[in-house]
Amino acid sequence: MASHRRAKQPGRTRVTVLTATAAAAVALTSQAAQAAPQPSKNEVKEKVDKLYEEAEKATEKYNGAKEQQTRLQKEVDALQDKVARGQDELNTLRAGLGTVASAQYRSGGLDPAVQLFLSSDPDTYLDQASALDQLGSKQTEALTEIQSKQRTLAQQRKEAQAKLGDLADTRKELGTKKREVQTRLASAQKLLNSLSAKERAALKKDESRANRASARADLGKAVPASGRAAAAFAAGQSKIGTPYVYGASGPNSFDCSGFTSWAFAQAGVGIPRTSQAQANAGTRIYSQSQLKQGDLVIFYGDQHHVGFYAGNGQILHAPRTGTVVRYESINNMPFQFGVRI
Template sequence: MASHRRPKQPSRARVTVLTTAAAAAVAISAQAASAAPSEKPSKDEVKAKVDKLYEEAEQATEKYNGAKEKQERLQKDISTIQDSVARGQEELNELRDSIGLAAAAQYRSGSIDSSVQLFLSADPDDYLDKASTLDQLSGQQVEALKKIQEKQRQLAQERSEAAGKLKDLAATRTELGKKKKEVQGKLAEAQKLLNSLTAAEKAAMAAEDARASRSASSRVDLGNSKAASGRAAAAFSAAQSKIGSPYVYGASGPSSFDCSGLTSWAYAQAGVSIPRTSQAQANAGMRVSRSELQVGDLVLFYGDLHHVGLYAGNGQVLHAPRTGTTVRYESIDNMPFQFGVRI
């Protein structure tokens, strides 16, 4: 007789294990799908990202230049103050020696003046403040003590000023290091993107940049615009002599430049000193509108004024664009123009 026993049902524990295993398999599959390599960016996409990183690097570069300029100014100020303190200390020592000689002479004669004794005490300021003793001093001694007091106050003030500037210098050096690291980080990130390209893509991009530099250097119609002044003409001529020089962040010539390094170097060749950074150069002269631009005027770009060049005439600017390029002409319309500055 056939058996009519019901088939054995799986236990609840077995069902739970199977369900968990199935869920895990689904999760692993989903993770594998998400971990699958994304589509490689195109050459144009890489170029756009690299250009953006170069722009960010230039922003950081101008901040780096500002910190570097401040560091140099502080070092010069501190050196000047320290020299003044050294000279002041010598004068103070001479004043003290003169009083000391007078005291020695009185000691040898056996009649040292009580006022000199008080002066030789640890606190001559306190002595001078006591009006009751002033009549014990000769006019010459009073004058000598007053000079010593004034010199002591002056030296204390200068030492305090030097200490403050030294503290500021330490903070500036820290800021300089951070900005330098930021620039290097942006450039390294850009290089990593470039390294992701194939050899053929790298060659094509390099060829495009080379063509842009050649056409911007030799095929530009500058029109017949006049220079804003003799010094502007001299500065522009100096900058023209550097066409083809490479962009290097923090460089201010004579063989490589960043944007504000080129403009400050060019005007220095014309005998004019202007600030080092683009933001400071924006306030170095009279602001002019686009329609008022003349050859040699500074031209500021971007809302934060992190880029500067020299107006070349006919809607062209001569500048050091960014890492990977050289000093060249470029249309003023290629960047967000803000205003011009006439030096």
């Protein structure tokens, strides 16, 4: 016979101890969460500056992809125009040969080779000497030209198709780089929003102080590197106070390389769009003491930032998101070399 003994219930003392232990654990967890230190204003600023630097790296890659997209689009358009013109020329040549064939037919006989051409692809029989022997010199010349035009068109169509594939890949890369920049900027903004109103005001005050320092920058007796460097630098000076916006190339907002390329364009000089490409656009100068006003200055090992040398250890540049075009010390970032355009 099965036993129906009742399970032993835990004693009141044990339940009380367990309840008390659980309550204590919850309380300790709550206290630990409350005691977790909030990052200071300086710590947040350090993280935000790092995110802005990463965003600028991604921005220059975005600029490179955008520049490549523009170049590829121009090449595709040119090839498609070439194909269209070639097709028109081919149609004209075919129409001309058709007119000859009509005349032969009306005069009592259609040349067998022309008849063959009109009923199939000329590539099929132009390689056969017997067909060429039956043609007159003008017809031979016309058919040869048509064949050549067809081959050229086929090659141009193939090239255009390849360029279209490259263009599609570049557009995809462009979207990826844009999202990367936006992610970094959004993370930076989230960190800034975690600060108190007082701390955000303090950071804003620091930026205002940097702008005031820029207005008082002493450029010494700076000598321009050349007439065009002087013109580009003067154009850059006219944009002091203009906001930094990633991917922007003026005239109402700039990123770092957008600022320098725009300024040189005002001097009638075309330079590449990205900082890495600008690093190879002229003669490199590795000693700061040899820099002259209007020289480009390249920063960071991966060359993701560029500005103008202004003189007396100062640079003129578009620093980063949240700032404006201004003067700053050349020592604020890791200098790599100058570039004389």
